[in-house]
Amino acid sequence: MSLVLLREGRAEFWAPDPAKYNDPARAPVFYNRYMARNRTISTLVLSAFSELKGGPLVVCEPLSATGIRGIRYALETKAVERLILNDISSQAVDLIKKNLELNGLSAEVYNEDANILLRRLGRQCDVVDLDPFGSPAPFMESAFQAIRDGGMLCATATDTAVLVGNYKDKALRRYGVRLFKTPFYVEVGLRALLGYIARVAAANDFAIEPLIAYWERHYFRVCVAVREGAREASDVLRRGLAYIVYLGGIRRVARRETAHSLGPLWVGPLGEPDLVARLPRPQEDRSAVELLNTLTAEYTTVSPWYYLSQEFGDLKMEVRELIDLLLSNGVYATPTHMAPYGFKADAPYGELYLILSRD
Numbered sequence: 001m002s003l004v005l006l007r008e009g010r011a012e013f014w015a016p017d018p019a020k021y022n023d024p025a026r027a028p029v030f031y032n033r034y035m036a037r038n039r040t041i042s043t044l045v046l047s048a049f050s051e052l053k054g055g056p057l058v059v060c061e062p063l064s065a066t067g068i069r070g071i072r073y074a075l076e077t078k079a080v081e082r083l084i085l086n087d088i089s090s091q092a093v094d095l096i097k098k099n100l101e102l103n104g105l106s107a108e109v110y111n112e113d114a115n116i117l118l119r120r121l122g123r124q125c126d127v128v129d130l131d132p133f134g135s136p137a138p139f140m141e142s143a144f145q146a147i148r149d150g151g152m153l154c155a156t157a158t159d160t161a162v163l164v165g166n167y168k169d170k171a172l173r174r175y176g177v178r179l180f181k182t183p184f185y186v187e188v189g190l191r192a193l194l195g196y197i198a199r200v201a202a203a204n205d206f207a208i209e210p211l212i213a214y215w216e217r218h219y220f221r222v223c224v225a226v227r228e229g230a231r232e233a234s235d236v237l238r239r240g241l242a243y244i245v246y247l248g249g250i251r252r253v254a255r256r257e258t259a260h261s262l263g264p265l266w267v268g269p270l271g272e273p274d275l276v277a278r279l280p281r282p283q284e285d286r287s288a289v290e291l292l293n294t295l296t297a298e299y300t301t302v303s304p305w306y307y308l309s310q311e312f313g314d315l316k317m318e319v320r321e322l323i324d325l326l327l328s329n330g331v332y333a334t335p336t337h338m339a340p341y342g343f344k345a346d347a348p349y350g351e352l353y354l355i356l357s358r359d
């Protein structure tokens, strides 16, 4: 395997030359530089979570590839007491060990199927971070066997087309949700993923509370705090899961499935605005700063959808002007990271239409 030395965050590491493999999935060991922002934000969230917990944590990344994610967690935070890395590929495992050594770190490194490792670990982990190819669903049940009360589950999903409703049958098979395409499809995807995680958690008597959930062009990323307890798990399911009815622009939350509903989806908060507001802003990455600022604001809205400005006719207004107009009419509204021409607003479509079409 021909390797090149790369840098990401504070880590230096060996990876197959990205110039040689247009598609990182075809490289002998996977490394995708376009996931660097995902790893940076995850590092900040891990750090904040360990402060919240009041100490360092047992962190398991069972799909490690080059090991860069876990290495950055160990190098850039004080959050890691014990690091467990794993990959089913022996070439990846050799590279993980080489990269740990290069960075002067030690970790437990395994060469197992992630599901077997997670089940064997059984309730030893404070944090399980699932960062697979495609869907995290095949590993979710095992993750909830490895995680302990008060821990955190993080998951990346790159099967965005399934989650946003492009492949209805696959969404039903893999995530147990009925979907169709809506103008707010990105939020549907995030909420389908969170709803699925909430149900798997509940099946294992865990309640979830999303700390951060966001989308970037090619992936969804979520980190949820988990608490053990059958009653709380049931409460969270009752409050957090519902259907969204979408018909002719109008959206509403319904507790039961109807002919025009999507779901079951997570309809609770997408994240914890105070925690996201407190995350240090990575000044070397302007887009990450903007993303974190937008998330902080949009997590304070309650509607589980966004609107697109074009849903209100040919408005001759920038999104920012439109939001200001809503605010001046007493409607709480913010931009959303999920669509450049989108906005979140806590009011029904009809009310927004009246305000926006008046001027």
Ligand code: SAM
Pocket (backbone or CB within 6 Å): 029, 030, 031, 032, 035, 039, 062, 063, 064, 065, 066, 067, 068, 069, 086, 087, 088, 089, 092, 112, 113, 114, 115, 131, 132, 133
């Ligand atoms: N987390 C890495 C990062 O941030 O760079 C990227 C991980 S890559 C997308 C997915 C990895 O999972 C691959 O290295 C692959 O070999 C490994 N993998 C796939 N199926 C697995 C399984 N069942 N058990 C363990 N590892 C697996």
